[in-house]
Amino acid sequence: MAGVPRLVTNNRIIIDNVQQFEGGIFGPGYNPSKVTAQTWGRVEMSFQSCSNLSFSYQGPTAYGSGSIPLTRLATPAGLTCTQ
Amino acid sequence: MPVFAIGFGSADTAVLSSLAQQTGGIFHNGGATSANSQAILQSIGNLLANQYVVRWQPTSTSSGTRTIELIARTATATARATGSYLSTICQASAIPIVPGMSGTYYNAARNFEGVVLEVLAGTTPQVAMYWYTYGVDRKPLWLVCLVW
Numbered sequence: 160m161a162g163v164p165r166l167v168t169n170n171r172i173i174i175d176n177v178q179q180f181e182g183g184i185f186g187p188g189y190n191p192s193k194v195t196a197q198t199w200g201r202v203e204m205s206f207q208s209c210s211n212l213s214f215s216y217q218g219p220t221a222y223g224s225g226s227i228p229l230t231r232l233a234t235p236a237g238l239t240c241t242q
Numbered sequence: 243m244p245v246f247a248i249g250f251g252s253a254d255t256a257v258l259s260s261l262a263q264q265t266g267g268i269f270h271n272g273g274a275t276s277a278n279s280q281a282i283l284q285s286i287g288n289l290l291a292n293q294y295v296v297r298w299q300p301t302s303t304s305s306g307t308r309t310i311e312l313i314a315r316t317a318t319a320t321a322r323a324t325g326s327y328l329s330t331i332c333q334a335s336a337i338p339i340v341p342g343m344s345g346t347y348y349n350a351a352r353n354f355e356g357v358v359l360e361v362l363a364g365t366t367p368q369v370a371m372y373w374y375t376y377g378v379d380r381k382p383l384w385l386v387c388l389v390w
Binding site: 169170171172174177179199202204206207208209212214221222227228229230231232233234235238239240241 | 337339347348349373389
């Protein structure tokens, strides 16, 4: 799945056109021309701090919508965040 | 809205003074008569005609009480005013998306699922997000979201 560019504003990252790719296959048989995309839904990440965010999604009917609180597990070396 | 109060006769000066003070207006205390009311109104008019609107965008993202000091200088005089306000709204919305937020995020109640985020440097952050979760068919599902 891939999202088309959307929006980074204040403390939020908003991707309103998340797409799902289908048609690929593992190994040497992989053929990118066989891969197709279809819209999956919307994702929004709202940060409360450097290590906590609310992850919201609106997917296809079968997936519905919801929100999941997420916490940082790891930070790449050399980066700092003081928010 | 500022209220400019003028006390005529036996007006309740305490009430008028408080009203003016709380709204940012001025109370003309006592002594107002039909003879000098025009002059008082003129002074209020002059005051309103010589006001400035100062806009300010805070750079701090911290909450708490902030004090603003405004100094106006002319060749012969200096005027100084201070005011304070409690910053609460900014706290929730002024956390910028920065490269330091890159990393792996998860929910302890949902092991084996999570989000990997990469925030690239730049004045307008570019973001790559990888959400590894599961489809309604119980098979692994990846979402790769790019914000360019």
